[in-house]
Amino acid sequence: xxxxxxxxxxxxxxxxxxxxxxxxxxxxxxxxxxxxxxxxxxxxxxxxxxxxxxxxxxxxxxxxxxxxxxxxxxxxxxxxxxxxxxxxxxxxxxxxxxxxxxxxxxxxxxxxxxxxxxxxxxxxxxxxxxxxxxxxxxxxxxxxxxxxxxxxxxxxxxxxxxxxxxxxxxxxxxxxxxxxxxxxxxxxxxxxxxxxxxxxxxxxxxxxxxxxxxxxxxxxxxxxxxxxxxxxxxxxxxxxxxxxxxxxxxxxxxxxxxxxxxxxx
Amino acid sequence: xxxxxxxxxxxxxxxxxxxxxxxxxxxxxxxxxxxxxxxxxxxxxxxxxxxxxxxxxxxxxxxxxxxxxxxxxxxxxxxxxxxxxxxxxxxxxxxxxxxxxxxxxxxxxxxxxxxxxxxxxxxxxxxxxxxxxxxxxxxxxxxxxxxxxxxxxxxxxxxxxxxxxxxxxxxxxxxxxxxxxxxxxxxxxxxxxxxxxxxxxxxxxxxxxxxxxxxxxxxxxxxxxxxxxxxxxxxxxxxxxxxxxxxxxxxxxxxxxxxxxxxxx
Amino acid sequence: xxxxxxxxxxxxxxxxxxxxxxxxxxxxxxxxxxxxxxxxxxxxxxxxxxxxxxxxxxxxxxxxxxxxxxxxxxxxxxxxxxxxxxxxxxxxxxxxxxxxxxxxxxxxxxxxxxxxxxxxxxxxxxxxxxxxxxxxxxxxxxxxxxxxxxxxxxxxxxxxxxxxxxxxxxxxxxxxxxxxxxxxxxxxxxxxxxxxxxxxxxxxxxxxxxxxxxxxxxxxxxxxxxxxxxxxxxxxxxxxxxxxxxxxxxxxxxxxxxxxxxxxx
Numbered sequence: 036x037x038x039x040x041x042x043x044x045x046x047x048x049x050x051x052x053x054x055x056x057x058x059x060x061x062x063x064x065x066x067x068x069x070x071x072x073x074x075x076x077x078x079x080x081x082x083x084x085x086x087x088x089x090x091x092x093x094x095x096x097x098x099x100x101x102x103x104x105x106x107x108x109x110x111x112x113x114x115x116x117x118x119x120x121x122x123x124x125x126x127x128x129x130x131x132x133x134x135x136x137x138x139x140x141x142x143x144x145x146x147x148x149x150x151x152x153x154x155x156x157x158x159x160x161x162x163x164x165x166x167x168x169x170x171x172x173x174x175x176x177x178x179x180x181x182x183x184x185x186x187x188x189x190x191x192x193x194x195x196x197x198x199x200x201x202x203x204x205x206x207x208x209x210x211x212x213x214x215x216x217x218x219x220x221x222x223x224x225x226x227x228x229x230x231x232x233x234x235x236x237x238x239x240x241x242x243x244x245x246x247x248x249x250x251x252x253x254x255x256x257x258x259x260x261x262x263x264x265x266x267x268x269x270x271x272x273x274x275x276x277x278x279x280x281x282x283x284x285x286x287x288x289x290x291x292x293x294x295x296x297x298x299x300x
Numbered sequence: 301x302x303x304x305x306x307x308x309x310x311x312x313x314x315x316x317x318x319x320x321x322x323x324x325x326x327x328x329x330x331x332x333x334x335x336x337x338x339x340x341x342x343x344x345x346x347x348x349x350x351x352x353x354x355x356x357x358x359x360x361x362x363x364x365x366x367x368x369x370x371x372x373x374x375x376x377x378x379x380x381x382x383x384x385x386x387x388x389x390x391x392x393x394x395x396x397x398x399x400x401x402x403x404x405x406x407x408x409x410x411x412x413x414x415x416x417x418x419x420x421x422x423x424x425x426x427x428x429x430x431x432x433x434x435x436x437x438x439x440x441x442x443x444x445x446x447x448x449x450x451x452x453x454x455x456x457x458x459x460x461x462x463x464x465x466x467x468x469x470x471x472x473x474x475x476x477x478x479x480x481x482x483x484x485x486x487x488x489x490x491x492x493x494x495x496x497x498x499x500x501x502x503x504x505x506x507x508x509x510x511x512x513x514x515x516x517x518x519x520x521x522x523x524x525x526x527x528x529x530x531x532x533x534x535x536x537x538x539x540x541x542x543x544x545x546x547x548x549x550x551x552x553x554x555x556x557x558x559x560x561x562x563x564x565x
Numbered sequence: 566x567x568x569x570x571x572x573x574x575x576x577x578x579x580x581x582x583x584x585x586x587x588x589x590x591x592x593x594x595x596x597x598x599x600x601x602x603x604x605x606x607x608x609x610x611x612x613x614x615x616x617x618x619x620x621x622x623x624x625x626x627x628x629x630x631x632x633x634x635x636x637x638x639x640x641x642x643x644x645x646x647x648x649x650x651x652x653x654x655x656x657x658x659x660x661x662x663x664x665x666x667x668x669x670x671x672x673x674x675x676x677x678x679x680x681x682x683x684x685x686x687x688x689x690x691x692x693x694x695x696x697x698x699x700x701x702x703x704x705x706x707x708x709x710x711x712x713x714x715x716x717x718x719x720x721x722x723x724x725x726x727x728x729x730x731x732x733x734x735x736x737x738x739x740x741x742x743x744x745x746x747x748x749x750x751x752x753x754x755x756x757x758x759x760x761x762x763x764x765x766x767x768x769x770x771x772x773x774x775x776x777x778x779x780x781x782x783x784x785x786x787x788x789x790x791x792x793x794x795x796x797x798x799x800x801x802x803x804x805x806x807x808x809x810x811x812x813x814x815x816x817x818x819x820x821x822x823x824x825x826x827x828x829x830x
Binding site for chain 1: 351
């Protein structure tokens with residue numbers, strides 16, 4: 036089983052991500068350890084949840100995700116092993132795992148309760164090291180999910196993304212608008228929205244442009260189909276509409292931020 | 301044997317950390333290569349030494365650490381293979397390895413003198429690539445430590461951390477204060493001090509608060525036990541007292557810096 | 566075969582580098598995945614090409630480089646598998662692969678045309694995930710280069726580096742100057758130039774100093790041979806002349822930038 040996939044808000048300045056690798060290597064020396072990333076902004080559960088969702092299907096079945104964005108560490112929040120979509124997700128019960136684990140009717144949520152699968156003594160500040168990484172390593176070595184702890188009926192869930200369609204007529208022909216929100220601004224400055232190919236399908240015709248912060252982003256098939264430095268929208272690699280600038284940073288240029296409303300027609 | 305664990309001040313902007321991996325992979329293709337981190341501030345030997353110390357026990361016995369913070373590269377400083385605490389430490393003789401390798405009476409210090417275990421020609425600026433990484437890879441493949449070079453009697457040592465106890469009476473009852481220093485500020489803004497659980501044990505009662513830069517940090521069992529945005533102190537994951545702000549950045553908020561005096565009573 | 570070596574301009578903020586690892590792991594679970602780096606400045610093809618060139622020979626024969634700096638993604642630019650110097654280079658046809666793949670008369674350039682070795686459907690924005698990473702993984706698993714697509718006669722090539730010698734007399738003795746350019750400024754602030762040991766060999770005597778932006782950098786055997794904080798030049802670890810400051814940041818101190826002229830005599 037495996038690989039083990041790491042996603043945290045630890046950054047790379049300290050030894051924190053490194054010791055996750057060390058702990059896993061001590062328990063399961065042969066397992067592949069793959070970084071999904073360690074640069075979730077500190078404590079930003081929503082950003083972590085979105086990364087986990089966006090990445091999930093590109094890791095093989097059997098992958099074990101260790102996700103740690105855990106401002107409530109040491110307090111009463113539960114620790115989870117969630118099995119869904121043929122993969123496992125280990126982390127705190129604060130919503131971080133919820134988007135990646137949603138939509139599978141066979142989802143199983145378990146508490147990480149078995150002291151065999153954690154460090155001998157648990158720090159109150161670093162459960163990534165003492166609880167989540169050891170659990171992942173034992174799972175990769177063959178421990179059964181049921182051995183980790185009891186089934187739970189529910190887990191903390193982040194709210195679903197906004198995406199609405201409103202019909203209408205434009206010049207006597209069927210029209211309509213889909214409305215959503217910006218979910219993520221990536222390192223290139225592209226703004227990824229909550230609007231999917233399925234939402235586009237509700238429009239009576241291919242979209243003409245997306246609009247956000249009063250700015251139009253004409254619909255294009257790829258970045259370079261807009262002029263250099265020109266705004267555009269397209270269906271991005273997550274299967275979601277993105278707002279971009281060809282060869283530029285759309286978020287900086289147009290002040291786009293997570294949570295901004297976007298419409299498309 | 302292995303894994304090989306990399307700690308450097310190279311950053312990730314250039315190909316420097318990458319070629320360590322390449323060189324190791326060319327000599328020992330099956331060994332696991334784990335990053336401890338590459339973001340030690342350039343030339344900051346103390347920061348590297350602390351990371352190595354903090355991480356050591358979370359990597360398995362047999363781990364081979366390659367540590368490169370090496371402003372004296374190409375000059376007369378010695379190159380070392382130090383075996384201690386069941387692990388190996390390879391790097392320059394400038395104090396970088398000293399904290400991680402201290403406290404083991406069976407410590408062995410060797411010079412990396414054998415030309416078989418280095419690149420055919422040594423650059424004067426990149427011994428990580430030409431000397432330290434090849435040595436680690438050959439060690440992982442089975443070369444004996446004694447084959448690398450002669451035993452040395454001593455190595456460069458950083459000064460030990462400050463941590464003192466002074467007794468006293470408070471209101472007629474036994475009192476006392478432990479005094480130490482801030483050793484590290486982490487990416488979350490937590491300040492890790494030199495005061496350990498053993499130092500706390502010298503106090504006649506559990507501590508009430510830590511104090512640094514004139515600010516009190518009340519003693520708490522975990523971050524969330526302080527109010528949101530409130531300062532606190534606790535025993536952190538290194539086994540050392542930490543100063544923190546619940547949900548905030550203590551170092552930014554209160555101007556905490558490495559070397560600052562801390563007391564606890 | 567392998568390892569697979571990743572070089573991109575994705576940064577580490579998002580899941581983009583992570584999913585390359587996931588895709589490879591799904592196709593070729595046993596192959597080593599090594600990061601060369603993900604911090605090429607966005608869209609900076611020249612910087613990526615230089616990193617690839619600088620790193621190439623330190624990865625073993627059989628290495629498969631996946632290089633993605635791809636502002637033209639989704640448009641008409643070709644996708645390549647280039648075999649040269651006993652290694653493979655996979656990426657867009659925009660010059661990125663050209664320096665690393667130059668100088669081998671047995672170089673083979675192929676288009677990545679075979680749909681078997683890519684994702685079932687290709688996004689228009691993320692060919693790293695859908696095309697380049699799958700191709701590398703299939704190659705590592707044993708697919709033959711010829712199976713990926715037809716041979717091409719040419720690929721996009723970046724211009725070669727400037728490096729000229731002009732002879733002369735100095736005080737009646739043979740003199741001369743070599744002239745080149747700064748190719749890269751590294752994270753330590755060292756400026757790597759286009760002048761090689763072979764260029765130095767054209768001088769009638771060992772060089773006295775390099776000069777850039779009106780500042781002299783006296784020739785030294787290693788950093789520490791200059792006084793603390795003093796400028797120097799030396800033969801760096803790429804086999805190219807570097808401008809540096811002992812214990813300091815030469816680029817910040819002296820305003821050195823990529824493209825600046827450098828001479829040495």
